[in-house]
Amino acid sequence: MTDAALRPLPEGMERPGVARGLLSLVRDRYLLTLLVRKELRVRYQASVLGLAWSYVKPGAQFAVFYFVMGQFLNLSRSLPPYAIFLFSGIVVINLFSEILGNATRSVVGNGALVRKIFLPRQLFPLSSVLVALVHFLPQLVILVVGALISGWRPDLLGVVAGVLGIALTLVFALGLGLLFAAINVAYRDTENTVDLILMVAVWFSPVLYNIALVRDHFGADSWLTWLYQANPLTIAVELFHRAFWWNAAEPGIRDGALVDHVMTRGVIALAVSVVLLWVGDRVFTRMSRTFAQEL
């Protein structure tokens, strides 16, 4: 018997457990906030520093990169204020990494629930996004304060670039996260693959160095340069450079330091990521029908 041969159900009856898309989750806002609160409570259970850990980790990361790349390898001379350049990239990578890493594990991690109770399963990757945002906001505040101290003043295009950069990172990471979360139910190799991607992500986007280095090395017309610049994460990082670093840098230094047409590229990358999110949501919805039995 195929779906086409199903008899219609009596008037007023519904099929239980029909998987719906991401947009249907507006109905489950309250449950979503409780899941996010649970996640944060559990993560900082019996921890003295609690949420402060979300400052300590990027802080240490920043210090290491600043001294190794900025001082030893002398990058801070070529990209002043280098601390701002570095940190604006790091916060984007951190946001992306936390969403993708946690979303990938979210369905398997909530296996006990998925196996026993029907819930819209998109709730789990989506709550990873919200938890990551909770960690991201204080970092953003530090970035803004640091930039102000370094002589940065906000400009309209910069604010637009910042908002676009955040939107792009969220959409791109959630799109990938939905895909990987669904595949991870059947193949646990996915988690390790994602860890690998996250490990190299910081090196394959212009966080520690600027994009001119890539252009000079491969040549401006090389397909490798094209590929590097096609990475939405590269664009998100550059949008953040435009937002928080560009206005603090000397004109002689900032000219040509970023990818060209950064705003246009940002809009294109966002459009591509929205399509990816749509595909990820469809794939996740389809595969979610067998989550309960495969876990």
Added chain:
Amino acid sequence: MGSATGREAIVVDALVKRFRFRHVHSLKETVARWVRGRSENVDEFTALKDVSLTIAEGETVALLGFNGSGKSTLLKCISGVLTPDEGQVGVRGRIAGLIEVGAGFHPDLTGRENVYLNGAILGMTEAEIEERFEAIVAFSEIEEFIDQEVKFYSSGMFLRLAFAVAVHTDPDVFLVDEILAVGDEPFQRKCLDRIRSLRAEGKTLVIVSHDLNMVADLCDRGILLEHGVVVMDDEPHAVVRRMRGEA
């Protein structure tokens, strides 16, 4: 086996549910399978074979059968956790699967936080949970421990709280799987009373329990599953007698 309203609460129509076993969850295994050109059919198991039944609103049905006969699988198909491979399931109204109490409980959260989280998981709104919070805590009889983390509860306390949340969700259809053996004697009696009052309110109940005498007395219809097939659908005491080989 009638009910007052005559409308269906649950329709199961030619339902087939299969499980596939992929023993090793790794890419290597899968690639090896593809290379050898083996289909996965070898490891397929049909847990429900063409099950059809209709349960009317207000009916209390005992789902009977030995271990592995497919009772839990059928309840999970009705609650929506599992998706049918063939056929279909239809449900009228809100449904609560008390498949396993405490499924959404987290040991690191307090009793209070767990009540809210699980109420929401089982489909209650914030206002509904707030309104019933007192009743839930009173029912569970753990007032003084409600702000303690659940990991410090005894298993009895834990199950009582979980059950209390579940029975206060106020759905139209209750699916109860092996949870009436929760806690001590007095609490069991309380649970049973609660089930009876749900029944009196006209809720639809499908109950799985190892206590055959208890369910037979409680229910007005018995359905017997054997290896994923409905083999008997009758007055519950008669079904229990057949299970025991007395008829």
